[in-house]
Amino acid sequence: MGSAQLHMPDKDKLVIWPIYFDADRTRSEGRMVSLQDAVHEPTLDSVITAALKSGFKPEIEREKKHPKIWHEAEAAGRILVARNGPKSKMLKRIAQSLKFRGRKRANCP
Numbered sequence: 883m884g885s886a887q888l889h890m891p892d893k894d895k896l897v898i899w900p901i902y903f904d905a906d907r908t909r910s911e912g913r914m915v916s917l918q919d920a921v922h923e924p925t926l927d928s929v930i931t932a933a934l935k936s937g938f939k940p941e942i943e944r945e946k947k948h949p950k951i952w953h954e955a956e957a958a959g960r961i962l963v964a965r966n967g968p969k970s971k972m973l974k975r976i977a978q979s980l981k982f983r984g985r986k987r988a989n990c991p
Contacts, residue, residue, distance in 0.1 A: 895941070895962040896969055898933070899948045900924040903977055912950050914970075919977035926959030932979035938963040938972075 901912040905920035913920060921928075926944065933940040940961035951957040966972060 894965050896965045896972060897960055897962055898929065898940075898973070898976065899960045900926050900929045901948050901951065901957070902973060903929065903980055912948065915973050915977045919974060919981065921977075921980045924980060926961070928980060929976065930961060932976045933961055933963060935979040935982075936975040938966075938976070 899912070901907060901924075902914040903920050903924040904913055905917060905922050907913040926942075930940055930942060940963050942959070942961055944959045946958070946960045948957045948960070963972065
């Protein structure tokens with residue numbers, strides 16, 4: 883088999899894309915957290931940092947593109963984390979770290 887073979891993550895891993903936290907997108911456009919938990923323009927690096935602060939050990943896949951927005955530059959990158967409970971609760975933990983990081987940065991001079 884060639885290198886173009888599709889690689890699916892393990893069942894015990896959860897795929898997390900930055901688009902899941904994007905306040906500028908609707909649920910049908912890929913956002914998976916509530917608007918109150920979402921942030922504007924989440925980046926892969928900010929999601930990585932938030933995942934680490936939330937106690938996860940993310941595996942980083944910078945070359946992967948979200949299937950819904952593969953043609954957009956900001957679609958590049960995802961993380962994989964060990965499944966530890968419901969996906970919605972795990973995403974909320976990461977979202978809270980993203981929000982805290984954004985608030986902290988906004989208060990800096």
